[in-house]
Amino acid sequence: MANVRLKKMKKNESSREDLEICSKQELIDKVLKLEAHVAQLKCVLGKNGREESQSATSKHKRPFDFTKCSQRHVFLKLLYLGWDYRGLACQEDSQRTVEHHLFAALAKTCLVRSRETSSYHRCGRTDKGVSAFCQVVSLDVRSCLSAAELESSPATVRGELPYARMLNRVLPKDIRVLAWCPVPAGASARFDCKLRTYKYFFPRGNLDIQAMNTAAQCVVGTHDFRNLCKMDVANGVVTFTRRVLSAQVHVRHSDSLHSSSKSGSGYDLCELTLVGQAFLWHQVRCIMGILLLVGEGKEQPEIIKQLLDVENYPRKPQYCLASDFPLNLFHCEFEHSDWCVDSQNIAEVITTLQSVWTNLSVRATMVRAMLTECEAMTEDGPIASQSSSLLQGVKAKVYQPLLQRQTCDSLESRINHYVKKQKLEIVEENSENKTSEVRTAT
Template identity: 45%
Template structure:
């Protein structure tokens, strides 16, 4: 019986006599017009439909039917597959992300690793969203806004091949196409470029890296590039970089010595240059702090010798207070590993062409926006490049920081020593532990 038939029966029932007299003879509805009857039916339908805890009959029947036809969902059984240890090389544009690494607390923007791990989990290459479940390791941690052209991670993933088959390169064509699958799920500003199916024994993306190569891009306007190159050369070698990093007690770092293999200023194109920097390892915010000091030298606000003075912790035992350079121009350009074989996607493959076109479209979009912005600048009235009686400190973002009078670096207020920062953190941690227990 249909819903409307049941509804009509419900309407008639209260007005039938014991002898089941016809509705027309005993009901108050006998003289109602068709429109009035329809309106009353709709009113009754609404009353029946929205009784607490009950669905509309039509919805209830359709949902029951759908539930009968729906196949029960099954958990993906990872035990039926082998695992294999791989390394992935990828690139990303950092300004849409809250840095590379997954954070314990929610962040305003997604992290690059968070997006990648979600993609890995969605296509069932890893069993969960917890990096510890598949021995996840990253090469170099980048901050919010910082991009990378050759970042590397290592991890265990699901495989189509047995452990014995994995060791033979002849079986590689039968393996899961990790690069293509991930690029289908990742946004256009994160691209996997290569996979290593057989990393060297004991490989770890973090600890196996021989060196990390950074580049910081800048426009030469108002800068003496020659002086900056002289100052950059002073970074080369092993030095204590405590005055060129963010001091963080939670990390409990006691050794601030880092080895810089190469440091120089090189031209890119037109009026753009970059600080080209290669080192075995870096401290938190180290490159941006180094660049902030190079800008001061390039502007003529500080002598080239500032770099040597800041590296001499006997002369400068506590870090002077200064602003870091902007994050957007910084790129993790490359990471060097020994004896690792990378397999790149076939550039003639349809899928590679498809995702390559997506990157080309993204690049064109940024070029068009830059061109429009340039026209926007040109049509507006020109303004003075310098502020009368004030100094604009170059921070690499085009805006900088305006100060009434510039104070020399070595005459500024200083931060607490690294030892004091560490001890304060330990004290807070002890106090919190005692309060909880």
């Protein structure tokens, strides 16, 4: 068979004379065929190389014996810059998630046997591009203390493994573990969180910050936010009442080049701060999207009250989300707050973040210098469009007020749609009061 293959390959070889008489299209076809063949060979060689390295590693490395170790339930406090990730939660079709790297680090340090056996919970599920300054997860991890020591003193931390330092050695630089906290076995980072704080950073541009802050106050309290979120009915979320404890829009940093200006500079950095018990999918970005319209003078601050009036406005008007990258989960508050902070680990985290800050600040200063030179060349006065890029989507030439736009499907029609597709089912709870509950179909 080897001889037959060689003969066939020789028969397909082309001499220089053969190529010179080929047409352009025939040469293109040959090149494309060769490139496809090379790509296929690279895949085969790469797969074989990975299999060989994995088999070699498995031969020399014995699996860790977790039966010889005790376990304890802990909170881990994480910080990550989500700009280059597709979100926090693991995804089947991508490794570019924070949880993928977190569990790869947990496995590499032999702190968990598997995600399925670790009693894992997360405080908040951040989406693609969103960062967290204080994400908290709960899980069972390996302990170097004996089961008797943990049973007699569950909160003891002396002599325990340096969890933060262990994980930070193998995590990417933009994902850091800040601290850990011993908690009771049933504690959950998701269900035991008392308060969550989100912040959204943005430049002043031409925005009316006072009008935005007036509008933001309208979200404070308990409201139905179906018009200020993305309704996740397919996953059984049919209740959109949430409580916002505080909301504020203010200038965080004034532009040093125009600090004497009474009206402020378009390069001032501002922030929206929202504090609540729980938030809906895209709730903060929807609120920020409306606030940007208010700041631009396209909507009045009262638009927030109107959108929260679901009796008169039961359908969400179509509008654009605010961009993802300025949003971060800033703080999570728990009753269990005895965080174990390793001073050496924090010093390393600070050094890492300072490196990121230096890189980004130098670039921002360079761009700011370019803007200063360009603005000096204009004769039409200052241009304040710094915040215009934060609203996603295509902008219409003629602005159409929100309440005059086309609307999305109502909550009831969405529920009926998924009930017909047998993804949801309506379960009667009390026939006398005619109350019912919507559940995901099993």
